[in-house]
Amino acid sequence: MALPSQALAGHEGEHIYIQNCAACHGYNGNGGMGxxxxxxxxxxxxxxxxxxxxxxxxxxxxxxxxxxxxxxxxxxxxxxxxxxxxxxxxxxxxxxxxxxxxxxxxxxxxxxxxxxxxxxxxxxxxxxxxxxxxxxxxxxxxxxxxxxxxxxxxxxxxxxxxxxxxxxxxxxxxxxxxxxxxxxxxxxxxxxxxxxxxxxxxxSTETEEEPVVIIVESPYSVEETVNNLKNAVSSMNFRLIRVQNLDSGLTAEAEEDKGQVIVYSCNFNLLDQALKVDPRVGLFLPCRVTVSQHGDKVFVMYTNPKRMRVIFNNSELNEMCTDMKEVYEEMIDEALL
Ligand code: HEC
Ligand code: HEC
CATH class of the missing domain: 1.10.760.10 (Cytochrome c-like domain)
Structure with a gap:
């Protein structure tokens, strides 16, 4: 799936950074997997x-x-x-x-x-x-x-x-x-x-083709989408960790972006299991879904754990990354129903 260009076009570098780079290089550029x-x-x-x-x-x-x-x-x-x-x-x-x-x-x-x-x-x-x-x-x-x-x-x-x-x-x-x-x-x-x-x-050529970030359009408002995500999180027996607003730091563009919200959630069993295999799973756990408004459209996005597999080259984690992608898909399907 290609990124819908309207999701990114015309937005400040910070937006582009958060959507494409922060998962690996850290929100402040202080590094992570990158x-x-x-x-x-x-x-x-x-x-x-x-x-x-x-x-x-x-x-x-x-x-x-x-x-x-x-x-x-x-x-x-x-x-x-x-x-x-x-x-x-x-x-x-x-x-x-x-x-x-x-x-x-x-x-x-x-x-x-x-x-x-x-x-x-x-x-x-x-x-x-x-x-x-x-x-x-x-x-x-x-x-x-x-x-x-x-x-x-x-x-x-x-x-x-x-x-x-x-x-x-x-x-x-x-x-x-x-x-x-x-x-x-x-x-x-x-x-x-x-x-x-x-x-x-x-x-791995297979994972090379996986998109880095998955973006899905939501038919709901930012607020409704966030609420639906919260419900999906609890119906999947995940724990909601926090809901964070991203809007604050943005300047002129903020007027256009009525909302930029990140929903963090986690299944602690899964996290525990994964951390034992490799502490670097901190890259995509806890689950992090961003809801953001661009013009009159609302998008839900997440970093694709399957793309992250390239990092690990470890069969145990490969499976976990594939499972994680399914978890995200289920969560978002349920929220956007
Ligand atoms: C999936 C993880 C990942 C994503 C996403 C990612 N990077 Fe990287 N990036 C890395 C890694 C790992 C390296 C180190 C290259 C190596 O290991 O050979 C790197 C290297 C770089 C370098 C070279 C740094 C140096 O020391 O010379 C730059 C610049 C860079 N990335 C910028 C970005 C920007 C900007 C984005 C977003 C548009 C981005 N990266 C997205 C993982 C990532
Ligand atoms: C102790 C480990 C270590 C040694 C020894 C080392 N490097 Fe590095 N090197 C690194 C790390 C880690 C980075 C990434 C630094 C960063 O995050 O900016 C790096 C970055 C670089 C870069 C920049 C690459 C990029 O993508 O921007 C070059 C070029 C480089 N090293 C060359 C060398 C050469 C040549 C030598 C030997 C003379 C050397 N390094 C020795 C660990 C090492």
Whole structure:
């Protein structure tokens, strides 16, 4: 199912962010299943061009989806919104190719980078979406051999990242770690050499096709829809956790959006069971359904747990994600009856 464009068109970056990104990158950009986006060091090294291309192309085979459904204007307002998290001036990079000794870069990479980014730059052991990632690492090391990354990041940006590091993440400054600028150039050349290689592992083609966010139109008003959802929650023996209004922070657009409400609910048995399998299920549990008004239409949306399966690559959780999608479907069917 494609996203109904009217659900997103003409709305502020914050809206677009909440609907498409917050589930993974956190409501304030402080990270979750996705790397943090609000860190000053990240925003000081990432150009707008890099952000634009990353969002548009995603990271094929990784968790980061490609957002082909958002317009260029949507992406621009999204980026403007992301920029509100930091005062740093967006850097600009040329497309100049950094020429280094890639073979030496490979040696250094194996010594200094492979433990987190994988021997072949796959982003941690395996595909980086497996359970083999050390739990002590709070942030998933991105895949550097990924065509989406390589198409978005310029050599200069990669170099800048290695020089500066990202304070607040496991990614440190390698200038501080004792590498010379020449060493860093060699590593950049090595990373760039991935571009000539094919064969990036795709976690699952089936789930790649699953939409990230499911949006259903409600025939009721926001208030009625929220009430119906509350009833559906209790008839399914779920516990209502809270109902939260999203309207408050929004400016001019708020006049148009009479309502933006999130309904949180949970089945504690399910949550308990799932948390034992992997604490990262916190990403889609408790259940979170957003009801929102756009013009004269009311939409109900949720992040698709089945799409989230790509993250886990764990058969026990795969089943749970599929079940969770059915739970959402049942809840929404009942509420919109
Ligand atoms: C299903 C989870 C998920 C969703 C939804 C998602 N991302 Fe990501 N995103 C990730 C992950 C995971 C990465 C790290 C890439 C990797 O592991 O190779 C990432 C990487 C990124 C990066 C690169 C960060 C860096 O350090 O270079 C940007 C920028 C980004 N995402 C922005 C967005 C935006 C904006 C949205 C919404 C339009 C979004 N993402 C939606 C999971 C997600
Ligand atoms: C201790 C683990 C660790 C080590 C060692 C490490 N990194 Fe990282 N790296 C990370 C993490 C985690 C991130 C994501 C940081 C963030 O959230 O912004 C990252 C981000 C990056 C990025 C930005 C990728 C993107 O999608 O924006 C590049 C490039 C990178 N690392 C290259 C390297 C290279 C080259 C080395 C070796 C010289 C190295 N890293 C060593 C953990 C590590």
């Amino acid at each position: 790397v943090p986006l609000s860190l000053p060091d990240f925003l000081a090294t990432a150009s707008n061009d890099y952000l634009f291309k990353t969002i548009r192309n995603g990271r094929p085979g990784r968790v980061m989806p490609a957002f082909k459904n958002l317009s260029d204007d949507d992406l621009d307002s999204l980026i403007n919104y992301i920029r509100t998290w930091s005062d740093s001036i967006p850097p600009k990079y040329s497309n100049k190719i950094i020429k280094g000794d890639a073979a030496h870069g490979n040696t250094l990479f194996q010594q200094h980078c492979a433990s987190c980014h994988g021997k072949k730059g796959t982003g941690g052991p395996g595909t980086g979406v497996t359970m083999s990632r050390p739990r002590s690492l709070p942030i998933l090391a991105p895949a550097l051999n990924n065509p989406g990354f390589l198409a978005s990041a310029s050599d200069e940006m990669i170099k800048r990242t290695l020089i500066k590091g990202r304070n607040g993440t496991p990614m440190v400054s390698f200038l501080d770690k004792g590498l010379s600028e020449q060493d860093i150039d060699d590593i950049v050349s090595f990373i760039r050499s991935y571009e000539a290689q094919s064969g990036v592992e795709i976690a």
